[in-house]
């Protein structure tokens with residue numbers, strides 16, 4: 001009886017260990033492959049979280065791989081800017097105002113911009129700059145203005161916005177915490193995208209402050225936050 005019990009435990013134990021190791025090795029290999037493909041190894045620690053839906057996630061015991069080609073392309077265009085922003089970012093990169101939030105804002109912003117004909121370049125830069133100069137995760141009323149100064153210093157070096165695009169970016173960043181609504185599709189798209197990510201702090205986005213195109217994404221943003229939790 002004793003040897004039979006040992007034998008049964010042995011048979012069950014080996015496949016479980018093998019599955020665990022295979023999953024672990026696959027996880028490492030695919031993370032590195034994803035980083036290489038996106039040419040974002042400079043920020044490898046955050047890369048699996050930057051593109052919602054994430055490139056690679058472990059949900060419960062399952063390994064889930066999801067790719068979003070549009071956002072990969074967007075991120076490739078942002079490589080140098082993102083590296084520059086992260087050089088001086090004072091907060092936790094896994095915090096609620098960090099790169100994972102920027103990635104989701106970019107994702108939502110690109111979808112809304114496509115539907116509304118907003119300026120994707122401005123929306124993309126808003127996503128990655130608007131919270132980049134926060135000094136805390138709570139009350140920091142001047143962080144939008146500091147982001148404007150930062151954007152001014154980058155224009156002409158890291159990107160080339162026209163005067164009007166800079167006006168839109170500055171306005172969107174300076175006022176993004178104010179609960180305003182804009183008739184300018186590009187500025188409103190920036191605010192829409194940021195507000196859709198309120199799910200990350202357990203708040204439901206209010207359609208009264210969103211365009212109808214953004215309101216249609218409230219459920220999508222909720223699902224993204226469930227699988228891409230900060």
Ligand SMILES: [Fe+2]
Nearest residue numbers: 101130131194
């Ligand atoms: Fe934000």
